[in-house]
Amino acid sequence: MNNEVGDIKIIMSSGEYIPTPSWIHTQTEEPNLLDANTWRTTFDKNSIKAIxxxxxxxxxxxxxxxxxxxxxFPYLQPFGYIRCSVPDGYCPDPSYQHTLQTQHFNSQSHTADHYKTLHNYHTLTRMFERAGYEVHLLKYFDEDGVLHQNEWTDTEGVTFCPKKNDRSYARGRIVFPSLIVSAVKPRGNKTNINLV
Known part of the structure; x- marks a missing residue:
C-alpha cells in the first residue's frame, strides 16, 4: 500500500463493529493473519499505526x-500496537464459563463461533512477548477473580466491552467481559524474529 508511515489503522473482526473514522475495517480473512505473502503484498514495513x-x-x-x-511485527511502526480483546479465562462467573465451554469451545470444527484457545492474562501476555512485543494489560481478571481495569481512549481502538458505559455491563454487572491488552512494538527492537 502506498500510505504514509503511521496513517494505517486496521480493525480485524469477523462480526459487527463500531464504525470508527480513520480506521480500515476488514474481515479476519483479509489479510490472512497467517499468510506472510498477504502481509508483504498488502502493507509496507513500518506503515501500520494500530491493529x-x-x-x-x-x-x-x-x-x-x-x-x-x-x-x-515488521509492518507495525515503532510503538505501533495490536489492541487485542478475547474472552477472559479467569472470569469467575460460572454462567460465563459455562457459555464458553458449551457454546464456543465444544466443537471440533472450529467455526467462527467456536474458539481454539481460551486465554487468561498470563497466556495472552506470554504469546505476544514471545513475538517480541511489550504488553500492557488494559482489562483482565486475575486468578482470584478480581477485575483489574486501566484507562485508555476509544481513539486508540474501540472495543465492544471496555468500560462501564458499554454493553458488557448490565445493571452494574459484567455480562460478557473481555480480556484486553495492547501489544506494543518497541522502538529499535533487536529481537531476531523468525517468521517461519
Whole structure:
C-alpha cells in the first residue's frame, strides 16, 4: 500500500463493529493473519499505526497466535500496537464459563463461533512477548477473580466491552467481559524474529 508511515489503522473482526473514522475495517480473512505473502503484498514495513483484533486471536491456536503476531511485527511502526480483546479465562462467573465451554469451545470444527484457545492474562501476555512485543494489560481478571481495569481512549481502538458505559455491563454487572491488552512494538527492537 502506498500510505504514509503511521496513517494505517486496521480493525480485524469477523462480526459487527463500531464504525470508527480513520480506521480500515476488514474481515479476519483479509489479510490472512497467517499468510506472510498477504502481509508483504498488502502493507509496507513500518506503515501500520494500530491493529484492533476484536475476538480474533481465540480463533487461532496458541502457536498460531504467536505466528500471527510475528507476521504483523515488521509492518507495525515503532510503538505501533495490536489492541487485542478475547474472552477472559479467569472470569469467575460460572454462567460465563459455562457459555464458553458449551457454546464456543465444544466443537471440533472450529467455526467462527467456536474458539481454539481460551486465554487468561498470563497466556495472552506470554504469546505476544514471545513475538517480541511489550504488553500492557488494559482489562483482565486475575486468578482470584478480581477485575483489574486501566484507562485508555476509544481513539486508540474501540472495543465492544471496555468500560462501564458499554454493553458488557448490565445493571452494574459484567455480562460478557473481555480480556484486553495492547501489544506494543518497541522502538529499535533487536529481537531476531523468525517468521517461519
Amino acid at each position: 484492533l483484533a476484536e475476538h480474533v486471536k481465540m480463533n487461532l491456536t496458541y502457536e498460531e497466535g504467536i505466528k500471527a503476531a510475528k507476521l504483523c
